[in-house]
Amino acid sequence: MTQTSAIELRLPGTEAFDSLLTEIAAGARDRDLNDENPFEQVGALKRAGFGTLRLPAEFGGPGYSVRQLFSAVIDVARADPIVAHIFRTHFWFTEERLRALKANPADAVSQRWLNAVAAGNLFANAFSEKGALAVGSLVFNTRLLPAEGGGHRLDGEKFYSTGTLFSDYLTVATTTDHDSVASVLIPADREGVRIIDDWDGFGQRRTGTGTTVFTNVEVSADEVLADSPYDAQPSPTVQYASLQLYIHAVVAGVLESVVDDGVALLRSRTRSFSHALTESPVDDPLYQKLLGELASTAYVARAAVLDAAEAIGAATDSERDGVPDARLAEQAQLKVSKVKVHLDAVAPEAATRLLELGGASASSRQRNLDRHWRNIRTITLHNPVAYKARAIGDNLLHDTPLPANAYF
Missing domain, CATH: 2.40.110.10 (Butyryl-CoA Dehydrogenase, subunit A, domain 2)
Known part of the structure; x- marks a missing residue:
């Protein structure tokens, strides 16, 4: 099963990568509707080198920063959040091997597995x-x-x-x-x-x-x-922060897809109500206002995820012998937690309000617009938001450290 085909690198932001995402997005609605596994789409991303983005040049990778990686993840999730989610633990595994190699440049084990990543192999949990x-x-x-x-x-x-x-x-x-x-x-x-x-x-x-x-x-x-990432970790750590932020990046991508579908839905409407403000729905200021609110929610979601990614990157860059600067690590963990609390509150609502742009016809099974709410709500259930919010408040009041487990 291991990957043997050569990678033809398509970097995010290039025409080749954009074309690939367009192809992935084109079938996302129907794959969800027909309950189809995206084997072809995952394979295409592997061949494009998506899984190698964080690898430095010595391993043949482009050496993306944490922020650059998460920007690319949001883009993939915009095309298809199913496909993006599949790579979640792959990037966490890669990050762990990079962390171990930085602490010990002679670490042959990490070198071996990073070479496997460079060859296009995908790691899951x-x-x-x-x-x-x-x-x-x-x-x-x-x-x-x-x-x-x-x-x-x-x-x-x-x-x-x-x-x-x-x-x-x-x-x-x-x-x-x-x-x-x-x-x-x-x-x-x-x-x-x-x-x-x-x-x-x-x-x-x-x-x-x-x-x-x-x-x-x-x-x-x-x-x-020998250095299992599940062993007791030195404090502080941002070991799991990127693993958690990845979920929120997928949500941010879904929100951008909500906006895309909102534009298409509104443009497709040819009639409105007799008591509407305009004859054409696309010119109705109430619909325009709603679409603008959805776009604003998506924009803030991306900005928040990338800001937290920047904080993770700063903490990661500060590591000495595998241990990051305590202040930077805490800032990163708190930012990731705050992104979770905020997106859990606004993202499901945004996916629901999308349907208001189309009325009853927007609930058509063939349109499959409900997939956005279903996907967002499922992602947000990965860990309880109430515990995250309480931990943030406790930290503010008593400077209490966040829990030291895989969910922070």
């Missing part, structure tokens, strides 16, 4: 598990145990494993025989790995966010990360 274990507690029932004759064997079941259906490698969070946490990297097509496309959410439906089962999977010693 197998982290979450069902059951009574607290989310974010880093306690897993999936086990990595020594095997007879050397190496290890992996057994367990994961859920919400976004992107696995489209990936070349899986990053698996496990518990070892010493009850410590380990991160395992294995090919997605290895014997004993079963990827089940059973995610049944009403939004973000074809992201491959289903069950992944590991049954007596062979794992070699060099596939177990």
